[in-house]
Amino acid sequence: MGIIERIKEIEAEMARTQKNKATEYHLGQLKAKIAKLRTQLLEPPKGSSAGGDGFEVTKFGHGRVALIGFPSVGKSTLLTMLTGTHSEAASYEFTTLTCIPGIIHYNDTKIQLLDLPGIIEGASEGKGRGRQVIAVAKSSDLVLMVLDASKDAHKVLLSTDGHAVMMFIVAISEGHRQILTRELESVGLRLNKRPPQVSSFLTVVCVIYFKKKKTGGISFNSTLPLTHVDEKLCYQILHEYKIHNAEVLFREDATVDDLIDVIEGNRKYIKCVYVYNKIDVIGIDDVDKLARRPNSVVISCNLKLNLDRLLSKMWEEMGLVRVYTKPQGQQPDFSDPVVLSADRGGCTVEDFCNHIHRNLIKDVKYVLVWGTSARHYPQHCGLGHVLQDEDVVQIVKKKEKEEGGRGRFKSHSTAPARISDRQKKAPLKT
Numbered sequence: 001m002g003i004i005e006r007i008k009e010i011e012a013e014m015a016r017t018q019k020n021k022a023t024e025y026h027l028g029q030l031k032a033k034i035a036k037l038r039t040q041l042l043e044p045p046k047g048s049s050a051g052g053d054g055f056e057v058t059k060f061g062h063g064r065v066a067l068i069g070f071p072s073v074g075k076s077t078l079l080t081m082l083t084g085t086h087s088e089a090a091s092y093e094f095t096t097l098t099c100i101p102g103i104i105h106y107n108d109t110k111i112q113l114l115d116l117p118g119i120i121e122g123a124s125e126g127k128g129r130g131r132q133v134i135a136v137a138k139s140s141d142l143v144l145m146v147l148d149a150s151k152d153a154h155k156v157l158l159s160t161d162g163h164a165v166m167m168f169i170v171a172i173s174e175g176h177r178q179i180l181t182r183e184l185e186s187v188g189l190r191l192n193k194r195p196p197q198v199s200s201f202l203t204v205v206c207v208i209y210f211k212k213k214k215t216g217g218i219s220f221n222s223t224l225p226l227t228h229v230d231e232k233l234c235y236q237i238l239h240e241y242k243i244h245n246a247e248v249l250f251r252e253d254a255t256v257d258d259l260i261d262v263i264e265g266n267r268k269y270i271k272c273v274y275v276y277n278k279i280d281v282i283g284i285d286d287v288d289k290l291a292r293r294p295n296s297v298v299i300s301c302n303l304k305l306n307l308d309r310l311l312s313k314m315w316e317e318m319g320l321v322r323v324y325t326k327p328q329g330q331q332p333d334f335s336d337p338v339v340l341s342a343d344r345g346g347c348t349v350e351d352f353c354n355h356i357h358r359n360l361i362k363d364v365k366y367v368l369v370w371g372t373s374a375r376h377y378p379q380h381c382g383l384g385h386v387l388q389d390e391d392v393v394q395i396v397k398k399k400e401k402e403e404g405g406r407g408r409f410k411s412h413s414t415a416p417a418r419i420s421d422r423q424k425k426a427p428l429k430t
């Protein structure tokens, strides 16, 4: 039996099983079984070498954004509008068959936008080009889920005397949104969710702390009463993964799914903006409703409506931090920022230095910072200081004397002329 058939069989068993206290453990175990199979499904088939199907696009620029959606919602039209790179658009479904990259130039950064084939229910199991598309989505920093606003049809039934008696709101785009979210979730993508286990050396936000051990059995603890998972269920899930020695600490009232995510460890937490296209063909009241949904932007490619708002929302969600380098005695080059990201690589002075040159860090004495992250201008900062968008940084090296030091970065400072202008925005930002 193939992996997909086994998943289907377990899903059927879960559907048959009534949910109650007695079946809770069994259901948890089945969930873990499915998670394991789905992970297997994503592994590339043995003996196949990647390549040749038009989906391997080299990463370019400061971030990558993928256009995901059902066929004919306007993904290719949008790529052409935002990047100027032509991607074939037509009224028939599956016009696009591969991955088409374009570049958005925004705020002195370059963002790679990827047009992709439409995906449908079953994509994660390989329907259409589903698996390739999902793999590209997983490699992105942001997903734009494109939805067809015109598919949200309202149907009003009138009684004989002309009064509305019943109103159906057939929200097809909402259905599509749920299907796509499910498809992406089933292969380990988590949209707009906080990871249950995040630990970097700076922030430790752990919903579940989980660590495999060599010996000592399983220690299960929680810092608060749990309503979804108990010790027995946790043991059973771990057993399913053949884990017999581990430390598990629940810091929040997490679910079985969260626990499985932590054990699998291959989940990708990714931001998603819902883009409702084709608002030119629906009424203003419906546009208003869609626009009020969380993380959503309404647009029309045909009428070029609200594309600016989409770009600014995209920028906001990507959380890119532009830092301008200021050589001593000179103005920074405001057209050529070092671009950092809190999610990828970090935004500290150390990250900034490593970005310029990997050997630079050992020569740095301190840096001078102008901008919203500084309390006063310029602020002397160490390597751990966290930079913010549009900060200006001058590096002061250890060996340099106050006057006449060698190299690109000399000590002594002149305030950058444009900074006062730029920082007029500062009080708004902090």
Ligand SMILES: Nc1nc2c(ncn2[C@@H]2O[C@H](COP(=O)(O)OP(=O)(O)OP(=O)(O)O)[C@@H](O)[C@H]2O)c(=O)[nH]1
Residues within 6 Å of the ligand: 069, 070, 071, 072, 073, 074, 075, 076, 077, 078, 088, 089, 090, 091, 092, 093, 094, 095, 096, 097, 116, 117, 118, 119, 277, 278, 279, 280, 281, 299, 300, 301, 302, 303
């Ligand atoms: N009314 C309206 N039609 C649009 C808009 N944007 C795109 N379309 C039309 O929608 C159809 C599909 O557009 P595409 O850009 O090919 O859609 P796609 O999502 O790339 O489709 P596939 O590649 O087949 O998945 C075309 O006929 C477009 O002209 C819009 O803003 N309003």
Ligand SMILES: [K+]
Residues within 6 Å of the ligand: 071, 072, 073, 089, 090, 091, 092, 093, 094, 095, 096
């Ligand atoms: K199309």
Ligand SMILES: [Mg+2]
Residues within 6 Å of the ligand: 075, 076, 077, 088, 089, 095, 096, 115, 116, 117, 118
């Ligand atoms: Mg297309």
